[in-house]
Amino acid sequence: MTTIYLVRHAHSTYSTDEQARPLSEQGRDDAEQLTTLFDGITLDYIYASPYRRAIETVQPLAEKSGLVIQETEAVQERLLAPGELPDFRQAVRYVWNHPDENPYGGESNVTAQRRIVLEIKRLLEHHQNQTIVIGTHGNIMVLLMQYFDPAYGYDFWNTLKMPAVYKMTFKAKTFLQIEEMCHHD
Incomplete structure (x- = not known):
């Protein structure tokens, strides 16, 4: 089984600079909180979009897991x-x-969609039976999810929280399911 956790970035301070836009204070708190969703889960790799808000969202998780974030442009937001x-x-x-x-x-x-699907297929190839996290963005994440399950689309994107975590599971390279990871308060 290969598990991919898709993490949509936390709230960021809006600016026209897509690349360098940081998380807001609320976003930073939420990013810290996110780590609790992964309690008891051993992560093998963390990838992230080179956009600052995506990196900052998975940074606390990387620190907690002792992993280095690998940046990949293939998961950056759709332009x-x-x-x-x-x-x-x-x-x-x-x-x-x-x-x-x-x-x-x-x-x-x-x-x-083609861009991110190719990247996911590449990751599935390289990380069989591993658990990876991808720090990414709303639109591109939903396009990926839609490729595997057409139920995900614009309406779903419209209600997607910041941050949001969805777990995709694969057996070898065969898609099994997508499920939302929620905080158990």
């Missing part, structure tokens, strides 16, 4: 547009409704 958009949500809805189009100059759903 919706090179510049600012007047209406971000409307643009996201449009690209989800037209999977092979992106009139805003960024990646279409199809392109972004």
Whole structure:
């Protein structure tokens, strides 16, 4: 069995600098809290998008597990547009409704999904019977989940929390299931 935990980054302070946007204070607290979800779970590797908010979200977990975060651009957020958009949500809805189009100059759903699916297949190849964590982003994460289970889509993305953790399990390279990891208060 190979287990992949997808971690959507915690709340970040909004800025137009996608790359360097840090977590907010709330986000940092939530990232610390996330480590409790992994109590008793032995992790083998932690990967993350090179975007600062994704790295900062899995940083406390990496420290607790004694692992070094491996950055991989293949799991960074889908580029919706090179510049600012007047209406971000409307643009996201449009690209989800037209999977092979992106009139805003960024990646279409199809392109972004292909990128992350190839990376996951590569990771499954390299990490058989291991447990890995991937610090990533909402849109690209849901595109990955949708590839394995079409029930995940725009509506699901719209309700996705920050941070959020979903566990995907595979037997060899065969997808078994996706489940949400929740805090047991």
